[in-house]
Amino acid sequence: MRRLLLALAVIVSFGLSCPASSLAAPLDIAAAVSAVQAKGDALVESYDPAQKMPTMRGFSSLYFEQFDGDLENTIGAADPALKSELEAGFAQVIGQVRKGGTPAEVQASWQALRDGLDRVPSRIGGGGAWATFLQSFLILVREGFEAMLVVTALVAYLRRSGAPEKARVVYQGVGLALLASLAMAWGMSTLFSMSGAGREAMEGGTMLLASAVLFYCSYWLFAKREAARWQSYVQSQIDQALSGGRLYALGFAAFLAVFREGAETVLFYQALAAGAPGQMPALLGGLALAIVALAAIYVAMRVLSIRLPLRLFFGVTAALLYYLAFFVRRERRGRDAEWPCPAGDAAGRLAQSELVGGLSHP
Amino acid sequence: MSVLRRAVLCLGLGIGLMVAAPLAGHAADGHWVRVAEKVIAEIDRAEAAMKAGNAEAAEESAIASYFDLFEALNMEIAERQALGARRVAEVESLFHDLQKQAAKRADLRAAATALRQALRADAKQLDADHVAPDGSLKGQ
Numbered sequence: 001m002r003r004l005l006l007a008l009a010v011i012v013s014f015g016l017s018c019p020a021s022s023l024a025a026p027l028d029i030a031a032a033v034s035a036v037q038a039k040g041d042a043l044v045e046s047y048d049p050a051q052k053m054p055t056m057r058g059f060s061s062l063y064f065e066q067f068d069g070d071l072e073n074t075i076g077a078a079d080p081a082l083k084s085e086l087e088a089g090f091a092q093v094i095g096q097v098r099k100g101g102t103p104a105e106v107q108a109s110w111q112a113l114r115d116g117l118d119r120v121p122s123r124i125g126g127g128g129a130w131a132t133f134l135q136s137f138l139i140l141v142r143e144g145f146e147a148m149l150v151v152t153a154l155v156a157y158l159r160r161s162g163a164p165e166k167a168r169v170v171y172q173g174v175g176l177a178l179l180a181s182l183a184m185a186w187g188m189s190t191l192f193s194m195s196g197a198g199r200e201a202m203e204g205g206t207m208l209l210a211s212a213v214l215f216y217c218s219y220w221l222f223a224k225r226e227a228a229r230w231q232s233y234v235q236s237q238i239d240q241a242l243s244g245g246r247l248y249a250l251g252f253a254a255f256l257a258v259f260r261e262g263a264e265t266v267l268f269y270q271a272l273a274a275g276a277p278g279q280m281p282a283l284l285g286g287l288a289l290a291i292v293a294l295a296a297i298y299v300a301m302r303v304l305s306i307r308l309p310l311r312l313f314f315g316v317t318a319a320l321l322y323y324l325a326f327f328v329r330r331e332r333r334g335r336d337a338e339w340p341c342p343a344g345d346a347a348g349r350l351a352q353s354e355l356v357g358g359l360s361h362p
Numbered sequence: 363m364s365v366l367r368r369a370v371l372c373l374g375l376g377i378g379l380m381v382a383a384p385l386a387g388h389a390a391d392g393h394w395v396r397v398a399e400k401v402i403a404e405i406d407r408a409e410a411a412m413k414a415g416n417a418e419a420a421e422e423s424a425i426a427s428y429f430d431l432f433e434a435l436n437m438e439i440a441e442r443q444a445l446g447a448r449r450v451a452e453v454e455s456l457f458h459d460l461q462k463q464a465a466k467r468a469d470l471r472a473a474a475t476a477l478r479q480a481l482r483a484d485a486k487q488l489d490a491d492h493v494a495p496d497g498s499l500k501g502q
Contacts, residue, residue, distance in 0.1 A: 053418050057465055060425045065459040073447065084439070091429040098426065 030123045032071045033117050036062060040093075044110045049100045056097045063090045079123040082116065089113030129282040137293070139268045143261040144294045147174075150257035152301045154250045173254035180255070181262025237253025393495055395442065398485035401431040402478050405460065407468045408475040421464040437481075439497030440488050453480050 043058040067090065076083035093109045101109075151174060158167045269283070363470075408423035432438055442450045460473040493499060 053421060057421065057461075058427055060429070060461055063429075064454065064461070068454060068458075069451070076447075087433060087438075091433055094425060094429045098422065098430075 016347055028075065029071070030121045033120050036066050036071070037117055038115055039066065040110055040114065044103075044107055047097065047103055047106050049102065052097050052100055055106070059090060059094050059097065063094075074124060075120055082119060082123055086113065086116050086120075129279055132279040132284040133286040133289075136269070136283045137290045138286075140265060140287055140290035141293050141297075143265045143268070144290065145297060147258045147261040148298055148301065151254050152298065154254055156251070157201070166209065168253040169248075170254040171252035174258045175259035177255045178257050178262050181266060184259065184263040193210070286349055392489055394437065394488035394493065395482070395484040397431075397435045397437050398481040400435065401427050401437065401481055404431055405474050405477055408460065408464060409474045410471045412464065417464065417467045421461065424457075424461045424464040424470070427460070428454075432457065432481075436495065436497040437485075437488075440476065440493045441484055443497055443499050444476070444488055444491045444493045445484060449484070453477075453484065456480055 021348070039062050043055050043062070047055045067086070072083060072087070075086065089109070089112060093106065093113055096106045096109045151170060154170045155167045158164060158170065269287075374475075395411060404423050404427035408427065410422045411417075411423060412420035432465045438450060441453060456473065457475040460477055463470050491499070
């Protein structure tokens with residue numbers, strides 16, 4: 001367990017140590033907003049209803065070249081409503097110009113948009129250190145807990161079946177998954193910045209595989225929830241089951257569960273570090289507290305698994321695994337809804353999107 | 363039936379459900395195809411105006427196709443929700459290309475063709491996914 005948590009800390013530290021190589025420099029939000037406002041001011045200042053095209057063209061370029069992209073997506077990650085308001089604001093200004101509105105009308109539309117832009121810096125980074133601390137804490141607790149559900153069920157099964165020493169297969173799967181997560185995170189940072197299709201294929205394939213394996217394992221555990229059947233099974237087949245393919249399946253399930261969460265976690269923290277410059281102490285504080293919380297949860301789950309009756313325990317763990325089996329598929333669809341890019345980097349976009357989406361998931 | 367066979371059966375059923383769920387939503391009402399055709403009609407106007415030598419009208423239509431139609435009719439948010447922000451970025455890039463070409467008084471055919479193809483393909487997908495007219499995913 002200590003090795004598990006240590007490895008988790010290492011993987012996240014590694015992730016935090018390499019944002020410079022995988023993420024571009026964080027966007028200077030205040031400067032970007034000021035640049036948009038300055039150009040908008042100049043366009044409105046020079047607006048002539050008789051010559052509307054330069055202003056239309058100017059605002060369209062301002063939108064596509066300076067607002068759309070990094071700035072818009074960063075705003076969307078922090079405050080989707082404000083992002084929509086600003087988008088509508090651009091359309092409003094351009095619409096006013098297009099219909100040949102008076103300078104006062106165009107100025108009024110621009111002022112509303114400008115006021116919205118004024119609110120951007122305060123929305124990015126939100127509550128500062130406290131928000132970063134909380135996000136950092138929630139990311140690891142949430143991701144770690146998901147993996148822990150699977151690992152705990154598998155280890156408890158082995159302990160219940162009288163072969164606790166075989167739990168090392170599960171831990172080996174966890175260890176390999178942590179190493180693979182590092183490789184995956186690095187790979188995603190580089191490969192996906194070049195190929196979006198590759199990201200979709202690999203992530204989708206991993207999730208489908210995880211879903212299938214979890215589904216199989218959950219059924220298997222569920223079928224064993226009857227104590228008598230379970231005891232009978234243990235007595236008659238334990239040696240064969242633990243040394244055969246099922247043992248491999250348990251280790252593989254642990255690998256997939258941790259691998260998926262580990263790669264996500266590194267990317268989340270990369271995005272958080274990139275999006276909250278100067279907040280590293282708060283980020284590390286949240287990380288440390290999350291490790292403590294995960295350790296406490298893990299111990300509590302192990303204690304509960306010992307005291308729970310077999311029928312209830314396997315019923316609950318099977319239900320949890322069924323939930324995860326469907327959850328990974330549902331999440332696959334939901335996470336693509338938003339893909340902000342706080343640092344102009346594909347990995348950053350992916351990670352920040354998952355950070356936002358992930359915290360809103362159950 | 364052995365445990366393994368039952369597990370495989372359950373897995374098959376589960377995968378079947380996963381595959382069947384999206385297919386069940388294919389009874390599209392065509393809302394997004396109609397929206398896409400409105401956007402495309404404005405793009406057609408831009409292309410026609412440029413061909414007729416009216417570059418300013420072409421540029422105005424190119425800009426309007428995005429701000430007055432694609433965005434105002436919620437297709438941008440629908441694509442963001444259902445197809446992902448990366449796809450939105452690709453389509454927006456096509457709109458931007460069209461506008462830049464129009465500003466340069468260049469031929470719009472290639473940019474317009476690419477945009478039409480993208481919009482029609484995305485609209486079909488949005489209808490197949492039963493994305494609501496406000497851009498939200500049904501059931502979410």
